[in-house]
Amino acid sequence: MSGTPDSPATPRGRAQTAVVGVAILLGITVLAVGGLTATAGSIVEDGAASASATRVSDDFSTALAPDSGERETTVELASGTVSVVNRSVWLLDDDGVVWAGHAGAIVYADGEHRVTGFAGAVVRSDKRGSRAVEPSRIAPADGTLYVGVPVLNASGADGVSTGNHRLAVTLRADAESERQRLPAANYRVGVETTTPAVWERHFRERGATTTRRDFDGDGIPSVVASFEGERTVHLVVHDIRLDVGVGR
Numbered sequence: 001m002s003g004t005p006d007s008p009a010t011p012r013g014r015a016q017t018a019v020v021g022v023a024i025l026l027g028i029t030v031l032a033v034g035g036l037t038a039t040a041g042s043i044v045e046d047g048a049a050s051a052s053a054t055r056v057s058d059d060f061s062t063a064l065a066p067d068s069g070e071r072e073t074t075v076e077l078a079s080g081t082v083s084v085v086n087r088s089v090w091l092l093d094d095d096g097v098v099w100a101g102h103a104g105a106i107v108y109a110d111g112e113h114r115v116t117g118f119a120g121a122v123v124r125s126d127k128r129g130s131r132a133v134e135p136s137r138i139a140p141a142d143g144t145l146y147v148g149v150p151v152l153n154a155s156g157a158d159g160v161s162t163g164n165h166r167l168a169v170t171l172r173a174d175a176e177s178e179r180q181r182l183p184a185a186n187y188r189v190g191v192e193t194t195t196p197a198v199w200e201r202h203f204r205e206r207g208a209t210t211t212r213r214d215f216d217g218d219g220i221p222s223v224v225a226s227f228e229g230e231r232t233v234h235l236v237v238h239d240i241r242l243d244v245g246v247g248r
Contacts, residue, residue, distance in 0.1 A: 059171070061117070070172070081108070084104055103118060121134055138191075147233060150240050179237075186230055187233055188225060191223050192222045209226050
């Protein structure tokens, strides 16, 4: 039975069907290539942001080191922001607060990538989670507890953003240290943080038990680490005057 002039059984119909089939195939191919291009672009952008976060982590570790004296660290940024935020550290005994410091934190953020330098530690966060890439200087040893805390006195901008330009953020630090030896007691250390799980793991690795507490009622918890037994404390406060500015 012969088909109508435009039916699939006729040469003309078969030609039209072939053209439609090729058009659909081309459309699917274009969509697939477009999806691959978008995925590749995201991978490249994420890789660049990850590399930047790695460099910033190293730079923060250098800038916030407890060594006395002047030093200058330049953080090269292609994207993202650097800002200074309020964070506190507490040292407590059975009677209450022995020492408290508004230590401050310096934060780099670029999409899902975030690097925070605070209380001697550097914490890196991304889609895989948060982890400490530089440990704090809070640790027990031989019946003592060493508490080394950089206190960040920041001047200059509260935050800088790259916008659409490459920037060099200069971190100028002039560190001075104040040392105290405190008598034996049952001490706890509280660290205010938006990544409490990281600090809990960190302190537990150092033999502490941990709880959470909001000391100042601002909604940001503090991880409170308790170290077993009475210990003398070596409290070393590193006063770091940090000048956050933009270099070119």
